[in-house]
Amino acid sequence: MQALSEWFTELLADNTIFTAQTLGYYGSGLVTTVQLVFLSLIIGLVLAVPLAIGRSSQRRWIRTPIFLYTYVFRGTPLLIQLYLIYYGVVFFDGIQETWLWVLLEEPFVPALIAFTLNTAAYTTEIFRGAIKATPRGEIEAARAYGMSRRLMMRRIILPSAFRRALPAYGNEVIFMLHASAIASVVTIMDLTGAARFIYARYYAPFDAFLFVAAIYLCLTFAILYLFRYLEKRLLAHLKPLEQ
């Protein structure tokens, strides 16, 4: 313990890398990463609910296009999707003259679009699996008690499926946090972007990247904790009472 604190004091004493300025980079990188991940997750979640319902539909013309979408976005690397959206959008004729260009010129919006479409695809499949796994007996009971399809979806199938999907969705959230690191390749100064910048400036890979790795670990810890809390509350119904 003593040795550790001595080492740490020494580190701070001849520290030339972690100045107020570089910490500021990390700080704004953290904000960017959290914004990017949080926004894409929220929008992705909102998109995934109707998509998952459609994906579970008995009508092929509803089901198939949604499958194609999830297949393409799960079947190609996120980095390629980001490249296509960020670099590819320029080639739409006349887009630079429209108001959309204000949004698409900066890398943040294209990255947000790529991340949202990607996480929505995964989340759709997570929910679809959970919807499909609804116990048949519970659906029969809902039908036998006079529920319409819509009411049954709202009151029985979705509440049951969301709970079932929670552990898998928690995984998806962590995955998105780490996947967001690739935003830095399109010049976004997220956490990883800040770390790359500082590494390039001081040529100190361990300091720059270990520090940022620690921040990702902390964020992951917060997510794990949040989902553990949610699971405890929302999955209480599956746990038998202790005798």
Place this chain on the structure above:
Amino acid sequence: MAATPLPLEVRNITKRFGETEVLKGLSLQAHKGDVITLIGASGSGKSTFLRCMNLLEQPNEGELLVHGEEIQFKQTRHGREPADWNQVVRMRAKLSMVFQSFNLWAHMTLLENVIEAPVHVLGKSKKEAIEHARALLERVGLADRADYYPAQMSGGQQQRGAIARALAMDPEVMLFDEPTSALDPELVGDVLKVMRDLADEGRTMIVVTHEMAFARDVSTQVLYLHQGIVEEAGPPAEVLDTPRSERLKQFLAPKH
């Protein structure tokens, strides 16, 4: 002719699964207060017959009248379907079903299970539904289990809870699909007791069961099904004590 319409009447129901004809023209009339038990070996079609009564299975032919209202059907390329699903929804709300495997909604507490359909299907106020539900849970001996989830209760408790859920609809007819078959022997008694109470208070019930003692003591009419037809029908004393057909005699003979 009749002043009050029958709670439930089915006429000449047939049902095919692919090439196999499992119901070959079955009819049944339930008067108010009747307890009709359907008995028969597995595969005789008794559960399918019951499931046709609230259209969990679509009969291929036949008529279905709930409280005098005939269910309308139409032909589609997938076969016969109800013409108006709103009518089916309305009719199902009058017939509540108790299942072999309880089928309580796992993510809701027992109380939430009981008030779910009254509030969201019948449009009752939540307060009124809760009051009614508490009285029903008291009645089936589960007042102290209102806030438990199904997974936290024994099979017998779940089934009594499911009966409370059925009663909460104030149904015209209650359909029981082998309600004690999934229970441990020591839990069967509690469920049957609740069902006897219901019969005594004049509920109209249609019960698919293997419990011969229950059929004999409680029912007003017994239907013995064999290979999709009613082989014998009548008051329990007649059907169960003086069976005419060899098959029913065999079915009723004590098993070793």
